[in-house]
Amino acid sequence: MLSIQTVEHIVIAIIAFLVLFNAYLSFNTIKNDTINVILKNWAYNKYFFLTFVWGVLGGHFFLGSYKPVFGSNWWLPVVLVIVIILLLIVIGKRLDRSFILKRRYQLLLLISGVFYGHFFWSQRHIPEILFPWE
Amino acid sequence: MKNINTLVNDQDFIKKVQYILIALFIILIALDIYLALDKTDNNTISNVILQKTDNGLFVLTYFWGVIAANLFITKKSPKAISPLAGTVIVLALAILIILFNIEPKMLTALSNFKYNISVYSFSMVLGFLVGYAFWRQKS
Numbered sequence: 001m002l003s004i005q006t007v008e009h010i011v012i013a014i015i016a017f018l019v020l021f022n023a024y025l026s027f028n029t030i031k032n033d034t035i036n037v038i039l040k041n042w043a044y045n046k047y048f049f050l051t052f053v054w055g056v057l058g059g060h061f062f063l064g065s066y067k068p069v070f071g072s073n074w075w076l077p078v079v080l081v082i083v084i085i086l087l088l089i090v091i092g093k094r095l096d097r098s099f100i101l102k103r104r105y106q107l108l109l110l111i112s113g114v115f116y117g118h119f120f121w122s123q124r125h126i127p128e129i130l131f132p133w134e
Numbered sequence: 135m136k137n138i139n140t141l142v143n144d145q146d147f148i149k150k151v152q153y154i155l156i157a158l159f160i161i162l163i164a165l166d167i168y169l170a171l172d173k174t175d176n177n178t179i180s181n182v183i184l185q186k187t188d189n190g191l192f193v194l195t196y197f198w199g200v201i202a203a204n205l206f207i208t209k210k211s212p213k214a215i216s217p218l219a220g221t222v223i224v225l226a227l228a229i230l231i232i233l234f235n236i237e238p239k240m241l242t243a244l245s246n247f248k249y250n251i252s253v254y255s256f257s258m259v260l261g262f263l264v265g266y267a268f269w270r271q272k273s
Binding site for chain 1 (some may be wrong): 139141142143144148152153154155158162165169172173174176177178179180181182183184185192195200201202204205206207208252254255258271273
């Protein structure tokens, strides 16, 4: 049983670990080993699902529409996002090692992720909201 | 400054860092599933971040945008400014946001809007633009 405060401390500890670890990696003598470079190389090669996930999390955490698209089926967007991510991983896995996903498609993945997190998988859904045009 | 020639390309070390990152992702996902299923309500990572942002972490969303530009939008032309200067600009803007207390001001300014435009959409876009201008990686 973890209280909200414990979870806060865990989240802060993980962020602090990542920042310090990345600082160490950028000042050691091995090149291209920072978290930024590794994640960039993953996203541009087979694991472009990362770009989509970053967008989804941004929309899910920080934005979020009030009107649920799927009504009371709150589980549907969760299952759907898992299916989409698994699909992207499977597609990526089949690609060649030298494959590079272009920058414009990265932007497209990021934006579609934000839209998904905002409209379909929002944390701020209020079930009974009426909009002015309804 | 460090001499660039002394940097070595060590694939084994990079592999280890990759494994640390993958392990961290898996731990986070497992922890969040556990938190969602346990008996304490509203203690998932999503909920904690949501409550934090509603209480004043405009800066967190700003960094979301900066990191998005850094990781996913690379730069083909040579860098206009040094990576160090870029990092300093990114951090300085974050400190300015805190010093000038931007979030409450934005919340007040936007409270008159009927359709409730999220304040954080502004900080996300701002972060993305700052990251795009000053903190991109070479492709």
